[in-house]
Amino acid sequence: MPNEHPHSRLQLANRTAAWLLGGYLAALALIAFWPSPVDRPASGQLNGLLAALQRHGFPVWVDYSFVEGLANVLLFIPMGLLAAWLLPRGKWWQAIVVGLVASNLIEMGQLLFLGGRVASVHDIMVNTLGTIIGAGAVAAHRYNAELNKWVRTALGSFHDR
Template identity: 35%
Template sequence: MNSSEELPLADSSRVVLRRSVRRFALWGLLIYGVLVLVVVFWPRHVDEAVAPALGSFFGWLHDLGVPEFINYQALEFSANVLMFVPLGFFLACLFWRRWYLAIPLLCCLSVGVELLQAGLLPDRTPSGSDVLANSLGGLLGALIQGIRFQRGLRRAKAS
């Protein structure tokens, strides 16, 4: 069998792989997206019940000498970053070759979420730092998939 006869099989397996990745990403986005929507549109702050305990915990840490910048706000910011990493990853998987399109889309999504919170949920506190954290998380998730995609292209070209 010469190389031209092997090419359709290689192309066929790439199509199957792309479909599998997109199916995985679509299901991941749907399931995880619903969970994120529940969190961001919960009528009250989702950490309301544990906020006093967390405040005490960070006070205790600070008494032990842990730097003051490690605090509740840093935890909340980090949680917002982490919450959007999977969204960035799944969206980038759906966009495949144009994985980078997930980045501005997630930034717009984050702004939209904060605007809806401001307009519809009086007990929630929308903020620019949430937009920044969510956007950074989406960026990280998309970059993870982008790097994986680029490495896959290099491996395919090398073989």
């Protein structure tokens, strides 16, 4: 790949990101619209594990609700990463809007169609936080790459004097 044109590498990365986003969205739909909460089978074991950890000094605020919220944050980071990657430079923030809208649609779908699920504003908030983290990582990466390019150009022109 050393002779490969950078533009074709970017096209391959974009195609890969699009496929990954499609697979991610399919998995997210399965998780979000499963008739019962996907964590229900493990909730007893998780509560037992947290109680045991807390007896040995683990912070009491790390409870089932905290772990569930953290899981939602982690679940939505890929949405922010992949959506921001596929958007043009400078438009990364639109990935956050996509995550917010997707989260609202999920919660609305759970409220209207899934009696065994509980729609919550908290879920919308933590899902959006995950999207912000993912999109922010892409924005930071792109900013860093542009800054490095600018510094190399500036140092190169300084060195050429």
